[in-house]
Amino acid sequence: MSSLRAKIQDVFNEPACEQNRGKDAKARKKGCSKPLTPGAAAGGCAFDGAKIVLQPITDVAHLIHAPLACEGNSWDNRGAASSGPTLWRTSFTTDLSELDVVMGQGERKLFKAIREIKEAYRPPAIFVYPTCVTALIGDDIEAVCKRAAEKFGLPVVPVNAPGFVGSKNLGNKLAGEALLEHVIGTVEPGDAGPYDINILGEFNLSGEFWLVKPLLDRLGIRVRACIPGDARYFDIACAHRARAAMMVCSTALINLARKMEQRWDIPFFEGSFYGITDTSEALRQISQLLVKKGADPEILGRTDALIAEEEAIAWKKLAAYRPRLEGKRVLLNTGGVKSWSVVHALMEIGIKIVGTSVKKSTVGDKERIKQILKDDNHMFEQMTPRELYAMLSEHKADIMLSGGRTQFIALKAKTPWLDINQERQHPYAGYDGMVELVRQIDLAIHNPIWRQVREPAPWDCQPAVREELPSTKSETATLHVVQKFAGTTADDFGEC
The missing domain is CATH 3.40.50.12380 (Nitrogenase MoFe cofactor biosynthesis protein NifE, C-terminal)
Incomplete structure (x- = not known):
């Protein structure tokens, strides 16, 4: 744990981070994210962040040393794609039980799992992820990985990022540290070139x-x-x-x-x-x-x-989309690099940005937004679901671009919505990706379903002329209602 603590402090003191450089020594020790509250959802833990960064390495076996739920909750949580190997889509876990924890069988079970994966799949490497449980009981992951690498003749990489050490963003960086320490520089290519x-x-x-x-x-x-x-x-x-x-x-x-x-x-x-x-x-x-x-x-x-x-x-x-989209208003509820890169991309075709989230954005990201939008009035650190709903229901935006977690706010407000986060189904990078993004926005905004769902429901429409119905609840009253409205059409009703 001492080596993990040193790595975390090293990440907290990241000199290439502009935001980190602006802090005093006391604030820098607290890291980049708010402390996690036990039992509270915080947008992902450090283990989740490490898995996000490393799982798209497609030919590696990713082994989670933990009870089953840790792997079940984190597997395949991003829509990354592979052009070849599919081993990364196979879920591996040691599936520790209470008895394994009590009897101290964790390290033995991990070594056995590494051997089984090597014999059955023969991957070029195995990445091993401890989680909260195995880190707290003191399993020496690095020692087991080192012994397995010597025994089986393949790289076994410990990724020391148990969930309790911090946020998803911290886990991203700890994954980078694992690559630096155990992977990058371990093989010399024979075809290195100047390009x-x-x-x-x-x-x-x-x-x-x-x-x-x-x-x-x-x-x-x-x-x-x-x-x-x-x-x-x-x-x-x-x-x-x-x-x-x-x-x-x-x-x-x-x-x-x-x-x-x-x-x-x-x-x-x-x-x-x-x-x-x-x-x-x-x-x-x-x-x-x-x-x-x-x-x-x-x-x-x-x-x-x-x-x-x-x-x-x-x-x-x-050019075909500009007349249909120019002047349309977009609310961008995302963060990180998309908080400014997508803003710039949309403004190029005449779309107006009424707001963009800067959650998880760096100081450099925020400065880019200011340069693009010419002010910071359209930037918000965090907008509650109630505020998002109020903005959309008051028709201050024609469409919201966000992740899947806020799609139902837009749908409740009867506002078009497009997914641009990791669960998205369409690629938006490059020149062709920009055309696809604009096409999807056009399809969403001009979908005829929105005109229909914004109309009042038929049962909210009042008849133009009402007649008193019999006050009795007899079959005669029911027959009167049927005879009265038989053959009526929508034109027989007044305005809603």
Whole structure:
């Protein structure tokens, strides 16, 4: 536990985080998130955050050393996609029972599980995750992993991020520390070249990185490792030989980017593949970093030519949507990099932003929003469900873009809603992704169902003329009602 405590303090003192640098020493020790309340939902624990970052490594076996519920609650919680191996979709757990805990059988059961996975699946590596229970009873995960690696001849990586140590964001960073300590730099590639890059913090949700990778391929740029989206263990182990890196989500893996720059001189920048302008800017910055690291400067000209070609195609496709969407108002209830990247993307086609959440956003993210929107009046740290409902029911927005947890607020307010978080079904990255995002917004806003659900229900409409009905409850009264309204149509009723 002492080594885990040291890692947590190291993450809390992250010098590459602008927000962290602005704190005093006392505040920095408290970390980036509010302390967790036992038994309260806090948007994910450290174990959940570590699993989110590492599970998309597709050919690795992910073994959860815990009672069954820990794995059952965290498995497959993001829509990351794989172009090959599917081992990451198999759920492995030691399934500790009360008897195992009482009798101290945890470490023995873990070693046996590692052996069974190695013999049945022969993965290139096994990642082992302790959780609250196994950390509290003192199972020495690192010792078991080291012994298993020596015995079975394959990497067994301990990911020390039990849930009680902090928030999901802390778990993201502890996962990065595990990669630095046990994976990156352990294999030397035989084909390192001057156009190799790493993409950090890209999860390939709904396969959206596959809309960006062909652009890099056309420029002759090879993605040495995309961490973690559609990643392979060998690629990550060789990631230290990349020449440059792009950070997509700094809140998750900024510590990984900074330490790779310190150890292996891999410069990085933070960018976005959401929106036409941001995608173009990201391609330019990648090329510029490669040139600084020794690549042929002719790549800059090829990059500009590719950008001009792709932008012309994308703007031509978007022209059909502009008359239908220009001036429409969007409420963006998300956070992190999407709080500014999606804002910029939507404003490019004339959509107005009436509000954007900056929860989980860094100081840099907030500054970008201010530059894009020209003020901070449309930024909110957190909006309660009641406030969201009031804003939507008063028709202050034409559509809300958010995650699945707030979709029912929009539906109750009879307002169009589109999922842009990890559960989304459509890819929105790159030039084609921007066109798809706009198409989905157009479909949502102009869906005829909204006109229908906003109309009063038929039973709320009052007849234009009423006659007194018999006061008795006899069959005669019932027959009178049937005869009176037989053959009536909607035109026979007054306005609702």
